[in-house]
Amino acid sequence: MSVPEELxxxxxxxxxxxxxxxxxxxxxxxxxxxxxxxxxxxPVMLPEAAIPAPDGGEEAS
Ligand SMILES: [Zn+2]
Structure with a gap:
C-alpha cells in the first residue's frame, strides 16, 4: 500500500x-x-522514526 499522491x-x-x-x-x-x-x-513522519540515509551520499566535507 502506498501513500496517496495528494498527500x-x-x-x-x-x-x-x-x-x-x-x-x-x-x-x-x-x-x-x-x-x-x-x-x-x-506515513510516520516523526523525526525519531526517520531511518538515516545508508551513507550520506552528498556529505559536505
Ligand atoms: Zn530530508
Missing part, C-alpha cells in the same frame, strides 16, 4: 523540509536521504 505532494521531510518520494513501504527524502516508514498506508 505526498503536501508532505515534506521533517528533518530538512525537502520533498519526499514514495518508495512503497517507506518515503524517502530527496534532500537528505532519510526514509520514513509507512505503516498500513500511514
Amino acid at each position: 505526498l505532494k503536501i508532505m515534506v521531510c521533517t528533518v530538512c523540509r525537502s520533498p519526499l518520494e514514495d518508495q512503497g513501504d517507506t518515503l524517502r527524502c530527496v534532500g537528505c536521504g532519510v526514509r520514513f516508514p509507512v505503516q498500513e498506508g500511514v
Whole structure:
C-alpha cells in the first residue's frame, strides 16, 4: 500500500523540509536521504522514526 499522491505532494521531510518520494513501504527524502516508514498506508513522519540515509551520499566535507 502506498501513500496517496495528494498527500505526498503536501508532505515534506521533517528533518530538512525537502520533498519526499514514495518508495512503497517507506518515503524517502530527496534532500537528505532519510526514509520514513509507512505503516498500513500511514506515513510516520516523526523525526525519531526517520531511518538515516545508508551513507550520506552528498556529505559536505
Ligand atoms: Zn530530508
